[in-house]
Amino acid sequence: MLAQQRQQAILERVRRTGGVRVADLVRDLGVSDMTIRRDLEALADRGLIEKVHGGATVAGPGSTEEPGFAAKSVRQQAEKEAIARAAAHLVRPGSAVALSAGTTTWTFAHHLVDVPDLTLITNSVRVAEVFHRSGRPGQTIVLVGGVRTPSDALVGPIAVQAIRSLNVDTLVLGVHGMNARAGFTTPNLLEAETDRELVAAAQQLVVLADHTKWGTVGISTIARLDRANVLVTDSGLDKEARDELAGHVGELIVAEPA
Template sequence: MLAQQRQQAILEKVRRTGGVRVAELVRDLGVSDMTIRRDLEVLAERGLIEKVHGGATTTGVGSTEEPGFAAKSVRQQAEKEAIARRAARLVRPGGAVALSAGTTTWTLAHHLLDVPELTVITNSVQVADVFHRGGRPDQTVVLVGGVRTPSDALVGPVAVAAIRSLNVDTLMLGVHGMSSRAGYTTPNLLEAETDRELVAAAQQLVVLADHTKWGTVGISTIAALDEAHVVVSDAGLPPEAQAELTERVGELVIADPSPDDELDSKLETAL
């Protein structure tokens, strides 16, 4: 196993369990104590874990921490591109689709520019801007009003009132985290309220979440794990997470990005 693969395995186990011991990693990965300690040092220097005596724990990110849109847009780009490309196949011409705020749904928006006669409802300034720049006369975009969050979502009573008057075929929901206990979550209380209204307005709930979202828990739950009709993730999702989602959601779709794939040229231009 290459060092990068080993470190990814360590990181996923820390995120999944909350902490690991050096001795446990030595046994599971079949390498020396010194090798594991070097791996932990590398991960700690990157701010991905916290080293403790005899092992490592999660970084202690609070359930209310909300990274800005720009910070999130550079994370897991290949995975988000693969997820967006696969999720776009679920959208049919002439339909009404809602896109929540987030960098994965923003990536999806670029792929939906080619869908004719589409009606898009969103509370995301960034998502709406993608369609505005696309300029297709046969596409209708409804941007709800509200108070802007660090993730460029419009939330609050104005957004909630607007969404309650709408009905859509499918909601494409980006999430901060997902877990067996807490379901799909966000670190922003007002955004959770707005997203819950989007869930209620949709006939079908499709959750877009790369593998790093598993085990992450925001302060507020949007929906329970089994409320999703489809979850689209990537091949980095841990096997136990895949097993649980397969059992509890309508369908789990794994989008596996090719290492040779380049990001869509439209997305690169937007970045």
């Protein structure tokens, strides 16, 4: 396959799925890691994609643009893992916990599979798969129904109705963006409605958001900053943003990526 053909194939995959991983392209296209990275560099130079750590995503986000799960999963991987580790102690054995959809909550889910006697409610297909694969006995997993979004969330009237009848100890929420005026936001209107029901069902709200979420504003607000009992972020967040967030949320936890 010529370089031009290979780059066109990569571009089509990025546009179709929202993002690609270098490792997946190396395997699927049968070329070296360096060749794929040169292809991504060439596409990025033409403004067709955005290079991120470990892969590439579509370029040019807006308040209503919703990247797919694949696109988001290659962003800030070290930060998300640090956030997940730091938040793991917030979930107690025997509790009822809700997890919203998102790649940060998906990363966090891997730290919960060994928590005994856990009841987990989620609208994330990916999170449910993590627990399904683990096969740990003694855990109860509830996956609500609904319409599937690009980020593999189940949303809409069916999801809202299912969540409305529930009460959970803790909601662990992933967000698209956050700022002082708009609060915690998402680019998907139906997902915002579903997430608001999750917030209403929880006694405690824990938000997981890496530093790149600060200043990003999706079209719809899920909750105000002061609704969060705990916000877990990473050390990439600057001091001014930390000070502002600390003045709104109940507790600010800053994780250090490895």
